[in-house]
Structures are given as structure tokens and as C-alpha cells.
């Protein structure tokens with residue numbers, strides 16, 4: 001038996017259609033939210049992601065603002081661009097595309113973002129609100145990839161309440177922040193966060209009802225590590241040359257034969273990536289609705 005597919009492309013398309021309707025309602029009130037991006041350098045992956053965000057904005061009816069800086073931009077250049085976005089009234093939410101070039105103090109840059117315009121939900125104030133407000137409604141942006149993963153699972157009719165979730169990888173955009181969302185009272189999952197210091201990863205993963213693989217290590221989750229019927233969310237991205245075409249392709253953290261034992265699996269590409277993009281738009285629209293209420 002092969003796992004059922006958690007289709008991120010189709011789910012993101014449905015979410016974008018819902019957002020377009022909400023944006024039209026805001027437009028009727030004279031409110032036009034705008035998503036800003038700050039891209040530093042010419043990494044092809046980051047350029048592709050940023051271009052996709054601007055295409056998404058055009059598709060749903062959001063304004064979009066771009067700040068592009070060369071790879072040799074200084075800390076001061078980047079901080080000046082952040083201040084411009086903070087001050088630009090057309091930009092109601094924005095992201096600093098990560099990673100920033102080596103030598104740049106990323107945390108200093110992220111802390112300069114106006115928390116009210118933090119479309120990524122990664123500003124310390126917004127992460128802090130998630131830590132403090134476990135039982136209350138959160139009226140600040142949520143980290144996009146974790147939010148996208150939970151939406152993807154729940155929109156396929158799978159409840160996370162009481163489930164054992166094992167997260168692999170402790171990066172800030174996924175691993176460290178997803179536990180804050182999964183353990184909120186309205187989700188109610190139990191979370192184990194694993195990382196390079198974990199002594200017996202296979203043993204922990206075998207217990208999981210849901211595996212979130214965000215290590216960025218090709219094929220780290222193998223078939224023998226997965227409980228039959230488990231939900232596998234493949235987040236990590238590695239690139240390799242496809243021997244058949246000679247072109248670069250994305251490969252995930254789950255080995256291909258994991259799909260033979262899992263109950264549900266998110267394809268990679270086509271799973272979490274499109275959901276991350278959709279949630280970025282959702283954060284901007286949520287903030288604009290709160291501001292206009």
C-alpha cells in the first residue's frame with residue numbers, strides 16, 4: 001500500500017482563492033495590503049522564492065514591494081533597507097529572505113523589523129507572544145512553514161490532538177517554532193524536538209504518529225524508521241543533479257520508499273513549499289483585517 005498524498009499545491013491554491021475573496025472585501029473598504037521582500041545577494045534559490053512571492057501577490061490582489069541588495073551589501077545597508085520597509089506605508093507586512101550572506105548578523109536584522117509588519121512571524125516579540133499565549137487567541141503573525149504544515153494536515157481531515165509528533169531539525173523557520181504551534185491548546189499534540197545531538201533518532205521516529213522532517217539531509221528518514229500508517233511531512237530541501245535530464249532537482253529528507261509504509265506523506269516538491277508561500281499571504285491579510293476592524 002502506498003501513502004495518501006498531502007497535496008500542498010492544491011491546498012495552497014484553495015487557500016489563495018479564499019484570500020483573494022478576503023482581499024476584495026478589504027479593497028471595498030479602501031484597504032490595499034502590501035507584502036514587501038528584502039533580498040540580499042544572488043542565490044538562485046532565494047531569487048526563485050522571492051519571485052514566487054511577488055507572483056503570488058499579483059495572483060491574489062496584494063500590492064508588492066521589492067528591496068533587492070547586492071551580495072556585498074553591508075550590515076548598515078541591510079539595516080537601512082529594513083528601516084525603509086518599516087517606514088513605507090504601502091508595505092503592511094514584509095520578510096527578509098533567509099539566509100542572509102555570511103558575515104551578516106541575522107538576528108540583529110530580524111530584531112529591527114517592526115513586529116507589526118513581521119509577515120514571517122519570526123520577530124522575537126511575535127515568537128514570545130506564542131510562548132506566552134498558549135490558551136488564548138494569538139493576534140500576531142504565525143511562522144509560515146509551521147502554520148502551513150498544520151493547515152496541510154488539518155485540511156486533509158487529520159486531527160493532531162493527542163498525537164505524538166517527532167520533529168527532526170532545530171532550525172528557526174521550522175523546527176524550533178513548530179513546537180510552539182503544535183502544543184497550543186487548540187492543536188494539542190505532544191512534541192519531541194530532535195537534532196544533531198539526539199542519540200537514537202530512529203528509535204524516537206519509530207514512536208511517532210507524525211514525523212516532521214526538517215533537517216535538510218537528503219533521505220535521513222528511512223522506511224525502517226517509520227511506524228506503519230504514520231503521517232510524514234517532508235520539509236527539508238536538498239538539491240541534486242537528475243541523472244536522466246542533467247538538470248538540478250529538489251530531493252527531500254524522506255527516502256522515496258518511506259511512502260510504502262506511511263499512511264500520509266507530503267511530496268517534496270509540491271507539499272510544504274507551496275503552503276509556506278500561501279501562509280505568508282495569509283499573515284499579511286490577517287494583519288490587514290485586524291488593523292481595519
Ligand SMILES: Nc1nc2c(c(=O)[nH]1)N[C@@H](CN(C=O)c1ccc(C(=O)N[C@@H](CCC(=O)O)C(=O)O)cc1)CN2
Pocket residue numbers: 049095096097098099120144145173250268269270271272273274276277
Ligand atoms: N524569511 C524566510 N526565509 C526563508 C523561509 C521563510 O519561511 N522565511 N523559508 C525558506 C524558503 N521559502 C520561503 O521563503 C520557500 C521554500 C520553498 C518554496 C517552494 O514553493 N518550493 C517548491 C519547490 C521549489 C524548487 O523546485 O526549488 C515546492 O516545495 O514545491 C517556497 C518558499 C528559506 N528561507
